[in-house]
Amino acid sequence: MLVESAEFSESKSCDSDLGMYVLFMAGAMPSEIGLFLPNLLELQLRGNKLHGTIPSSIANASKLTLLDLADNSFTGPIPMTIGSLKNLQKLDLGHNQLSSESYTPELSFINSLTDNRNLRKIVLSGNPLDTMLPMSIGNLSTSLEYLELTNCKLKGSIPAEVGSLSSLISLKLGNNALTGGNELSGSIPECLSNLTALRNLSISSNRLTSTIPSSLWSLVDILAINLSSNSLQGSLPSGIGDLKALVEIDLSNNQLSGHIPVSIEKLKNLVYLSFAVNRLHGPIPEFLDLAVALEFLDLSRNNLSGVIPKSLEKLHYLIYFNVSFNQLEGEIPSVGSFANFRAQSYLMNNALCGAARLQVRHCRTKSTGKRLPKTILLLTMILLPVTASICFLSP
Incomplete structure (x- = not known):
């Protein structure tokens, strides 16, 4: 029996000496569960309605390589005995009520x-x-590739020792209250540049301040960076263009200043870019297309400030564009994806002009006809009658 005092609703399971995967289960896990699973390699109880504490006897399932109890309602401290599972490679206890x-x-x-x-994964x-x-x-194991502790009410600083996790691919510490040691301010540790295998970095929605370490832009193989909703300051270096593999970057809701680096145009794989709600100034890079x-x-x-580069019309995959609340001017591009964007994309740029549907002023029509200079017209008006008179008086 796997669960005592449990209520089953069309319970479905797949179990053997190798693994057990159970769906539609509710109740508490029996305190001695680990004693019955000495040869089990994988235990997956994700997405059920299990509650109570995680039994410390789970350590008796000593051959476990995967333990997945995510998306349940477990409470209480995480049992220290899980640490004795020496073969464990993947641990996912996410989205419970553990303390x-x-x-x-x-x-x-x-x-x-x-x-x-x-250990390769901890969630x-x-x-x-x-x-x-x-x-x-x-x-932690130098084999660790995934470390995810988003929305855990973490506080304090990011330990510099994180930089020792040399195989880390994904580090997610978003939606916490991470600050410096004084709980008033803090910074992104320089040590993150040691994580050369890192592909995904998310430290969004914390209380981090100071500048983004220049060493962070040396992670040339990184795919996604999310530092949004902090209080980060300083300017963006041209080195950002060296992250050739970058697919997503979100630095929104900070206090970044300076120009948007022209080197952004080098990011051929970039799909998602948000620098919204900062203090950036200067033009939109002309060759961002x-x-x-x-x-x-x-x-x-x-x-x-400046114009919205017409060259952006070449961004054929663009489905979301927002430059509202800036000081842009000139005609709004209208070809390609720009034929689909609405007025909300351009709000509070009083010097922009374009189609009436965009709720901006009408652009002045440029005359296509060629006008002669005023001096030539004036000379023509004077000389023509004189020439005519000479011709008339001539014998």
């Missing part, structure tokens, strides 16, 4: 995992852990 140990301000559970050299996202990341996080894969471009609520 940290009350006797320590740090997530001590991390300490229990430091002897596991096989704790969506649990109200309300704690700090310990320095021992740097002692060279970022040919762009689908989403949001530069709204800055201090950008």
